[in-house]
Amino acid sequence: MAGRQGQGGGAGEKGGGLDFPRPLTTVDIVIFTIRQEALHVLLVRRGHAEGEPFPDAFALPGGFVDVARDADLAACARRKLVEKTGVVSPYLEQLGSWGSATRDPRGWSATHAYFALIPASAAEAALAADARWFALDATGVKPKLAFDHAEILQAAVQRLRSKVEYTSLPAFLMPEEFTLPELQRTYEIVLDRALEKSAFRTRMLSADLIEPIAKMRKGPNRPAQLYRLKAAAAPVYFARTFNAPE
Amino acid sequence: MAGRQGQGGGAGEKGGGLDFPRPLTTVDIVIFTIRQEALHVLLVRRGHAEGEPFPDAFALPGGFVDVARDADLAACARRKLVEKTGVVSPYLEQLGSWGSATRDPRGWSATHAYFALIPASAAEAALAADARWFALDATGVKPKLAFDHAEILQAAVQRLRSKVEYTSLPAFLMPEEFTLPELQRTYEIVLDRALEKSAFRTRMLSADLIEPIAKMRKGPNRPAQLYRLKAAAAPVYFARTFNAPE
DNA sequence: TGAATAGTGTCTTTCAGACAGTATTGG
DNA sequence: CCAATACTGTCTGAAAGACACTATTCA
DSSP states (O other), rough: OOOOOOOOTTTTTOOSSOSSSOOOEEEEEEEEEEEEEEEEEEEOOOOOOOOOTTTOOEOOOOEEOOOOSSSSSSHHHHHHHHHHHOOOEEEEEEEEEEEEEETTTTEEEEEEEEEEEOHHHHHTTTTTTTTEEEETTTOOOSBSSSTTTTHHHHHHHHHHHHHHOOOOOOOGSOOOOOOOHHHHHHHHHHHHHHOOHHHHHHHHSSTTTTEEEEEEESSSHHHHHHHEOOOOOOOOOSSBHHHHHE | OOOOOOOOTTOOOOOSOOOEEEEEEEEEEEEEEETTTTEEEEEEEEOTTTOSSTTTTTTTTTTEOOOOTTTTTHHHHHHHHHHOOOOOEEEEEEEEEESSSSSSSSEEEEEEEEEOOOOOOOHHHTTTTTTEEOOOOOTTTTTOOSHHHHHHHHHHHHHHHHTTTBBBBGGGSSSSEEEEHHHHHHHHHHHHHOOOHHHHHHHHHHHHTTEEEEEEOOOOOSSSEEEEEOOOSSOOOBBBBOOOOO
């Protein structure tokens, strides 16, 4: 291997040929929720200490893997999620990794990106001081993001939209109890397109996903049956997408 | 952040608070092909030099990111692929990343896993001396793999099988020219189940994926129309899976 | 009673599954 | 002609799209 330069290995190294430079290793999380009838993503403002790249810019929550605290990548992601939102066990899925010589001015770096879905109710409860929700429109998010985070965010939105076509992912954006029209509204917000009511209901009710509870949602009109997620934490996969995309 | 220990940062560091231990960063590739009517994966035998973990065991091809040679993760994956197989531009997709304190006895390490599909014709041409093809059966591969590579391989097979249900991925396992029955056979090998001929043909022909060429495959029976992939390198996504999985 | 939303039924379309039937080669 | 495989057509069923219709609440 060419280009090895002097840089000590980690703790426990016994001189086994690991004396070459290591990339920086980070974990970043794209955290989605629904607020005010729109898809939102959580961003944090970066500090401006000496040597910090992208001072005061907004970025995805994340940071370096701490080899002393994080048993594995998912644990690192959960730690960062709980630090920023207080949410303990959301829907969390690995999104992919981005690594290059140039994405971080401090040197070769690779980030492991995750994406999380949390219900609106949890989205406000214990937010970190430096964190803020931003609405997503067609092109992304308003502030210019640090590093390659705009690209990562775009990939996350794409992954979310595409999986919503054939999975029950939006169920993880709902509160404990919700009605079928509310669930459909969540699908429509994420997909940014209207869905057929009756096909939607048939699909959701025939999937082994939700169960009715002995309660109704009251309003200024006909009350709606309330449902809750069945125990299964895994999303349901449907055999078809919602619409053949034109 | 707790637990920082002395370890110099990479080249170009200017003392910006990067003096904490970094995980090892590797890239591994799951390379699939079809040989003898079965799905095969490429494995390499590990060395047994001083300090090498899992001496003489089989492992996925891969290794450390070389910050001096690899511009980004995908370039690193392509480099390792061409080193082992001579194949320059196959279908290459990121699979995910695996990182933990314990997966490598040398210390905290994270690997970025890719999976590649190459045609059988390219599978023999320029194979590295330490590399061998292994057939995959229902449970995986015969030899016990180093690190967590059995888990990564299993994830790759799962991803491949699941995407084959609704994409044109198997087209990337075919040679330049192929017939529809040959393509169907490739689907059936990967899925390990028979598909309906007429539905298969309708789907493939109505997708903007392949085009007939002015040639037939001769045999001891009725000749078959030869096709080739259209220019588009990206896989086609179908709106439905092949079968509703029971 | 009317507005509003929840929920159902009915008809059509699309496409996979099953499978029969036709087409074209070599022996 | 026969065997073998390529390819097409026809019927059925499942589920989505469109949309009309009924149901239940509050004001």
